[in-house]
Amino acid sequence: MSPQRKQFLRQLTAHLVLIIVCALVLVPLVMVILASFRKGNFPPNALWLSLDQWTLDHWKYVLGIPYREVMNATSGETRLIQAQTPPLHWFFNSILVASLASLGIILLAGTAAYAFARLRFRFRGPTLTGLLILQMFPQVLALTAYYRILSYIGQRVPWIGLNTFPGLILIYLSGISINIWMIKGYFDTISISMEESARIDGASRFQTFFRILLPMSAPIFAVVFILSFIGMISEYPTASVVLQDSAVRTLAVGAYSLVGEQEKLWGHFSALAVLSGVPITIMFLLCQRFIIGGLTSGGAKE
Amino acid sequence: MNDGAVHITDLVKTYTDDRGRPTFTAVKKINLEIQNGEFMVLVGPSGCGKTTTLRMVAGLEKITSGTIAIGDRIVNDMEPKDRGIAMVFQNYALYPHMTIFNNMAFGLQLAKKKKDFIQDTVGRTSKALGLDQMLERKPQALSGGQRQRVALGRAIVRNPQVFLFDEPLSNLDAKMRVQMRSEISRLHSQLGNTMIYVTHDQVEAMTMGDRICVMKDGAIMQVADPLTLYRQPENLFVAGFIGSPPMNLLKGKIERRDGGLVFAETAEQNAVSVPLIGQVEALGSKLLDKPVIFGVRPEHLTEESKNGSHVPVASSVDIAEPMGSESLVYLKAGTGNLIARIHGEALYEMGQPLTVYVNMEKVLLFDSETEKVIR
Numbered sequence: 001m002s003p004q005r006k007q008f009l010r011q012l013t014a015h016l017v018l019i020i021v022c023a024l025v026l027v028p029l030v031m032v033i034l035a036s037f038r039k040g041n042f043p044p045n046a047l048w049l050s051l052d053q054w055t056l057d058h059w060k061y062v063l064g065i066p067y068r069e070v071m072n073a074t075s076g077e078t079r080l081i082q083a084q085t086p087p088l089h090w091f092f093n094s095i096l097v098a099s100l101a102s103l104g105i106i107l108l109a110g111t112a113a114y115a116f117a118r119l120r121f122r123f124r125g126p127t128l129t130g131l132l133i134l135q136m137f138p139q140v141l142a143l144t145a146y147y148r149i150l151s152y153i154g155q156r157v158p159w160i161g162l163n164t165f166p167g168l169i170l171i172y173l174s175g176i177s178i179n180i181w182m183i184k185g186y187f188d189t190i191s192i193s194m195e196e197s198a199r200i201d202g203a204s205r206f207q208t209f210f211r212i213l214l215p216m217s218a219p220i221f222a223v224v225f226i227l228s229f230i231g232m233i234s235e236y237p238t239a240s241v242v243l244q245d246s247a248v249r250t251l252a253v254g255a256y257s258l259v260g261e262q263e264k265l266w267g268h269f270s271a272l273a274v275l276s277g278v279p280i281t282i283m284f285l286l287c288q289r290f291i292i293g294g295l296t297s298g299g300a301k302e
Numbered sequence: 303m304n305d306g307a308v309h310i311t312d313l314v315k316t317y318t319d320d321r322g323r324p325t326f327t328a329v330k331k332i333n334l335e336i337q338n339g340e341f342m343v344l345v346g347p348s349g350c351g352k353t354t355t356l357r358m359v360a361g362l363e364k365i366t367s368g369t370i371a372i373g374d375r376i377v378n379d380m381e382p383k384d385r386g387i388a389m390v391f392q393n394y395a396l397y398p399h400m401t402i403f404n405n406m407a408f409g410l411q412l413a414k415k416k417k418d419f420i421q422d423t424v425g426r427t428s429k430a431l432g433l434d435q436m437l438e439r440k441p442q443a444l445s446g447g448q449r450q451r452v453a454l455g456r457a458i459v460r461n462p463q464v465f466l467f468d469e470p471l472s473n474l475d476a477k478m479r480v481q482m483r484s485e486i487s488r489l490h491s492q493l494g495n496t497m498i499y500v501t502h503d504q505v506e507a508m509t510m511g512d513r514i515c516v517m518k519d520g521a522i523m524q525v526a527d528p529l530t531l532y533r534q535p536e537n538l539f540v541a542g543f544i545g546s547p548p549m550n551l552l553k554g555k556i557e558r559r560d561g562g563l564v565f566a567e568t569a570e571q572n573a574v575s576v577p578l579i580g581q582v583e584a585l586g587s588k589l590l591d592k593p594v595i596f597g598v599r600p601e602h603l604t605e606e607s608k609n610g611s612h613v614p615v616a617s618s619v620d621i622a623e624p625m626g627s628e629s630l631v632y633l634k635a636g637t638g639n640l641i642a643r644i645h646g647e648a649l650y651e652m653g654q655p656l657t658v659y660v661n662m663e664k665v666l667l668f669d670s671e672t673e674k675v676i677r
């Protein structure tokens with residue numbers, strides 16, 4: 001075989017592999033997008049829509065815009081449809097919960113990681129290991145416990161009970177040990193001498209944390225924020241137990257309710273699924289500019 | 303109040319683990335008096351506790367026992383910012399996300415100084431350091447030497463009583479190091495502040511220090527001005543540490559031979575023996591048959607005999623390193639090696655026999671057991 005031919009074959013194989021991987025990612029996405037524009041409620045199963053199959057009904061439903069649906073094809077009878085709780089509402093619920101909880105996680109995990117990375121105290125090591133071990137049990141296992149706890153709290157402090165966002169956020173905030181580990185790992189790579197220098201300059205611990213360490217750690221906080229945010233936008237089990245009123249549902253819970261036992265509204269579901277990608281994409285683009293290397297370079301030479 | 307003297311008394315540092323159990327004693331009950339305005343160098347091999355000592359003065363490390371006073375105030379429990387100190391770190395420790403201006407102004411801003419004052423102070427200091435053109439840059443855009451100068455500027459702006467330096471030049475290349483060395487020395491003579499300077503490099507110590515404190519294993523071996531350290535080391539460690547190449551040290555004992563005293567190396571064969579004359583002879587007469595260590599610096603081994611103070615030792619050349627006006631000659635003599643620093647442009651060949659003359663006025667004798675110099 002000539003070298004050119006060999007080279008060609010090698011490139012061909014590489015491209016084929018890449019094309020297959022791209023297809024694996026793109027095909028389902030295209031199917032879902034098409035299903036959201038397809039007349040009737042069909043599960044995502046087609047890669048092509050003929051012209052007469054297109055409709056905006058599902059998107060109107062999801063966005064809470066009233067539209068007419070044909071009830072009887074022969075008589076041409078129609079009815080006006082508008083969702084009682086427009087799924088768009090769930091969308092904003094999700095953004096609210098995910099943003100607040102992610103912020104809370106950053107604050108809690110960041111300060112905890114600071115303590116583990118920079119302070120010396122009894123049981124520091126065992127606590128750190130303990131956190132990791134605890135995290136190995138899936139949170140879902142504790143769902144019934146969470147339910148009981150929240151309903152108990154809710155009887156006394158109604159705004160943190162079941163069917164409240166604070167209640168859900170509280171549960172989300174309990175699962176941060178992996179984030180503590182991640183942030184601590186990042187802090188460990190930053191030379192402590194800059195903070196010591198700030199201390200000599202007269203900065204308090206809080207000033208040192210917020211004005212020196214935090215700005216240098218922007219990348220890890222961006223990563224933790226975006227990962228938590230994505231996780232919570234799509235989190236189902238906990239949210240479905242805590243949030244049962246239609247008005248307070250999050251996107252994932254709401255979307256699932258569209259494909260329930262009796263009725264499977266695949267078209268609505270698909271539109272909502274596509275919509276849920278929007279905040280994640282936006283948040284990712286926002287965070288991306290913080291996820292850059294070299295933030296600490298020039299400060300301390302190792 | 304304006305007194306930058308530092309008094310260190312019975313200072314001990316024992317590191318502890320998370321549970322507070324002692325792990326390692328890095329500083330062992332040291333005492334050191336540093337005068338106001340003095341340039342004091344702490345020098346010693348890596349791990350001898352220099353940094354630990356400096357960090358205790360800075361207030362970054364808790365003191366296990368003993369006291370540190372700056373001026374007439376005991377500072378043991380004082381926050382670093384209240385001690386009247388400024389520190390320059392080995393790794394610069396600049397704030398990477400701040401401009402050079404803010405790096406230097408940070409302390410003043412925290413102290414809530416007036417904007418005009420900060421502008422003025424930072425402006426003046428940066429100008430003196432040649433940094434005024436880069437105040438808006440971030441540290442990343444600066445060279446190593448410039449970064450260390452920013453760190454220096456940040457310290458100067460604080461207007462401290464005492465400057466603390468922890469190996470500030472060790473990250474710079476050789477040329478930059480020499481330049482910064484003289485810059486820091488100049489700074490000291492301009493400002494007149496007390497400076498405590500940590501280094502493991504004895505050349506830096508000798509060239510910069512008013513006085514030098516030589517440390518080993520958490521203890522102080524000797525505190526003296528550079529020339530005294532060089533001429534009159536108090537123990538074997540200082541003798542070997544100060545000077546480059548290091549002092550030649552031979553193990554042996556004083557014996558009486560043919561009516562005179564000689565130092566005889568302890569060896570199965572080929573032992574070097576050096577007749578003692580002058581003051582060493584007087585010293586040696588008290589040490590008859592005692593094990594001693596005989597020390598002579600390479601620069602006190604010469605090729606020509608002079609006015610009766612020199613005695614010959616036969617040897618052969620092992621390796622010679624000609625350096626222009628002088629040569630470092632590694633000699634085989636007795637059981638081991640001697641290094642001689644010989645003036646002149648002569649070239650030496652391997653194996654060539656060479657008689658060197660020991661300048662007996664400069665010879666030191668050390669007690670083998672206590673390693674102390676014998677006087």
Ligand SMILES: Nc1ncnc2c1ncn2[C@@H]1O[C@H](COP(=O)(O)OP(=O)(O)O)[C@@H](O)[C@H]1O
Pocket residue numbers: 317318325326327328346347348349350351352353354355
């Ligand atoms: N945080 C620490 N915990 C335990 N031992 C330490 C700690 N810091 C330094 N040491 C030990 O103390 C000794 C002195 O350290 P240091 O003062 O940094 O030495 P030097 O600056 O002279 O090289 C070293 O043996 C070092 O291993």
Ligand SMILES: [Mg+2]
Pocket residue numbers: 352353354469
């Ligand atoms: Mg050190």
